[in-house]
Amino acid sequence: MSAMNDTLPSPGILDFEIAFEQRYARVWFNRSRKTIICELLTDYVPIEDFKEAFLEIGELVKTGGFEKFIFDKRALRAFHQPTMEWYFIHWKKEMLGYGVKTHRKILPEEKWFEKMVQIAKAQILTQYPDNIIDQLDIAYCDTLEVAILT
Numbered sequence: 001m002s003a004m005n006d007t008l009p010s011p012g013i014l015d016f017e018i019a020f021e022q023r024y025a026r027v028w029f030n031r032s033r034k035t036i037i038c039e040l041l042t043d044y045v046p047i048e049d050f051k052e053a054f055l056e057i058g059e060l061v062k063t064g065g066f067e068k069f070i071f072d073k074r075a076l077r078a079f080h081q082p083t084m085e086w087y088f089i090h091w092k093k094e095m096l097g098y099g100v101k102t103h104r105k106i107l108p109e110e111k112w113f114e115k116m117v118q119i120a121k122a123q124i125l126t127q128y129p130d131n132i133i134d135q136l137d138i139a140y141c142d143t144l145e146v147a148i149l150t
Helices: 047-061 081-096 111-127 144-149
Strands: 017-021 025-030 035-040 068-072 102-106 137-140
Touching (some): 017 047, 025 047, 035 144, 047 081, 102 144
Parallel strands (some): 068 102, 102 137
Antiparallel strands (some): 017 025, 025 035
């Protein structure tokens, strides 16, 4: 069993292996579920550290066979538009090319955060009309277990 099971609501239900852990992020994967999970560990992630973590996740994706990415942002308390823009426009587009089409997100409980995400997403879609959103399956979940199972 991996450390991942310690954080799930039902320990032992799912078996994910830890891929890597950095100061700002912990990443797990399960090849049979074709899923990668990124859990942010702090209330704010500087953009360069965010990019470093996501470029490493990209290397894992490039090993093949992954279709779902779960992004657990519950630790965040700050919202940074340029980071979201890079993630949404550049990283997701590249990962789609490797087969990652399904995205599940777990947001902080604060309603203002969800509102900021909606506003930022609308701006990005306007600024980048050639975006890939229509090619992705994106859903917001309340728990990691729901994100894994949907």
